[in-house]
Amino acid sequence: MQKAELTAIVDLACSNWGSPDGGKVALYRTWWRYLADLEYVEVLKTVDGMILENIRWMPRVGEIRRVTIDRVTGLSNLPDAERAWFLAAQRWEAVSMGVDPPSSGDEEIDKLIGIAMREAGTPEKRAFVSSWSSVLQRDELQRYALPEDAPEVLS
Numbered sequence: 001m002q003k004a005e006l007t008a009i010v011d012l013a014c015s016n017w018g019s020p021d022g023g024k025v026a027l028y029r030t031w032w033r034y035l036a037d038l039e040y041v042e043v044l045k046t047v048d049g050m051i052l053e054n055i056r057w058m059p060r061v062g063e064i065r066r067v068t069i070d071r072v073t074g075l076s077n078l079p080d081a082e083r084a085w086f087l088a089a090q091r092w093e094a095v096s097m098g099v100d101p102p103s104s105g106d107e108e109i110d111k112l113i114g115i116a117m118r119e120a121g122t123p124e125k126r127a128f129v130s131s132w133s134s135v136l137q138r139d140e141l142q143r144y145a146l147p148e149d150a151p152e153v154l155s
Contacts, residue, residue, distance in 0.1 A: 005040040006032050009047055016051050017058035029153050034061045035068075037147050042068050066144055075108060075143070078136065081129045088113050088132075092123040112139060 010027050014020075020027055035043055046068040050059055069075075079087065091101035091113070104110050112135055120131040 001036055001038060001040040001043065003032065006035060009035075009040070009043055012044075012051075013047055013058055020058065031061050031064075033151050033153055034065050034146065036151050038065070038068055039072075042072050046071065062144075069144060073108075073143070074106070078109065078112070079104070081132050084113055084116065084132045085125055085128055088117050088120075088128050089123070089125075091117065112136070 007028065010024065010031055014024060014027070043064065046064050047059075049067075050064075087102075087104050087109075094101040104113065113132075116128060116131040116135040119135065120127040122128075
């Protein structure tokens with residue numbers, strides 16, 4: 001994204017939700033740091049969607065980053081612990097029967113469930129759910145992380 005594109009997004013957000021107490025300059029700097037590596041069109045879709053949802057308060061920049069990344073990667077529908085456990089239990093059952101484990105229909109979700117199963121080390125629900133939580137936490141930290149060359153706030 002270019003700085004002029006980010007300026008347009010911030011101005012759009014401020015025209016809808018109002019300028020924050022810290023002023024637009026602080027908003028430009030903060031949003032630039034967290035959104036500069038994302039595509040303008042994708043961030044604009046996120047902000048447009050939030051405006052059309054008629055949410056009452058201006059979203060935080062982290063929420064905009066997360067929603068944009070999730071939509072672009074298709075990972076907006078990660079299963080909760082119960083659904084993940086159901087999928088893992090199906091896999092354990094299939095393996096014990098000597099057949100190919102079923103797929104969730106999403107390669108990334110299957111990968112995360114596989115990691116959680118290996119880390120749990122046992123087909124026990126409590127161990128898997130704990131492992132699933134840890135796997136999701138690590139995945140989110142990586143997925144939403146800023147690039148090493150993220151813009152400084154002071155620049």
